[in-house]
Amino acid sequence: GQNIDQPTEMTATEGAIVQINCTYQTSGFNGLFWYQQHAGEAPTFLSYNVLDGLEEKGRFSSFLSRSKGYSYLLLKELQMKDSASYLCAVIYNFNKFYFGSGTKLNVKP
Amino acid sequence: DVKVTQSSRYLVKRTGEKVFLECVQDMDHENMFWYRQDPGLGLRLIYFSYDVKMKEKGDIPEGYSVSREKKERFSLILESASTNQTSMYLCASSYSSDQETQYFGPGTRLLVL
Numbered sequence: 001g002q003n004i005d006q007p008t009e010m011t012a013t014e015g016a017i018v019q020i021n022c023t024y025q026t027s028g029f030n031g032l033f034w035y036q037q038h039a040g041e042a043p044t045f046l047s048y049n050v051l052d053g054l055e056e057k058g059r060f061s062s063f064l065s066r067s068k069g070y071s072y073l074l075l076k077e078l079q080m081k082d083s084a085s086y087l088c089a090v091i092y093n094f095n096k097f098y099f100g101s102g103t104k105l106n107v108k109p
Numbered sequence: 110d111v112k113v114t115q116s117s118r119y120l121v122k123r124t125g126e127k128v129f130l131e132c133v134q135d136m137d138h139e140n141m142f143w144y145r146q147d148p149g150l151g152l153r154l155i156y157f158s159y160d161v162k163m164k165e166k167g168d169i170p171e172g173y174s175v176s177r178e179k180k181e182r183f184s185l186i187l188e189s190a191s192t193n194q195t196s197m198y199l200c201a202s203s204y205s206s207d208q209e210t211q212y213f214g215p216g217t218r219l220l221v222l
Contacts, residue, residue, distance in 0.1 A: 004151075008149075033210060033211075041215065041216075042199060042213035042214060042215050042216050043152075043199070043213050044213070045210040045211075045212070048210060087151065087152065089152075095159075096154075097142070097154060097211070098154075098168075099144075099151045099152035099153075100151055101149055101150060101151035102151055
């Protein structure tokens, strides 16, 4: 719903940096979340952006541009345990959550 | 720590059976949600509830109903299970829907034969 688009799959090398993009429809936008989901497990919260700019939290950072309907999740110093799916989710009109299909990240040695 | 639990991790049912999926949260959250997750489609909202005895339809409510008799418990009901309801079902809860994150349960993988 709401055309939340993110790449299906990405591959990166251990120790490298990877950027996962997410685009969405801007009308009614109230906030954007990133979740991490390991195979067979529930999603876990990574970040929440409601204002433009970069939010840094350890090795993970999330960026938002509300005017462009664009966000990215930046993962630095990749570790093997970062292999997971990363879900972009947007709140619209204060009460509707929509999730993207997720980006499967494969971290290789 | 917030804890959201779901009654079963794996469930196998036959077409036409009535299925109950239970979700319980222990953090006094007002909001509770039921999603299903399918490959290539991401998480899709089935129903949500902002208070006891209150429910609202999400994006794909057809074939499902819900019950919230107590604040901590939110049940998803498949009145007559069908094979296209085979999926991973995830329950989540939160304090408010516009500021706070949702906390997810471990999920129930349902197979309808």
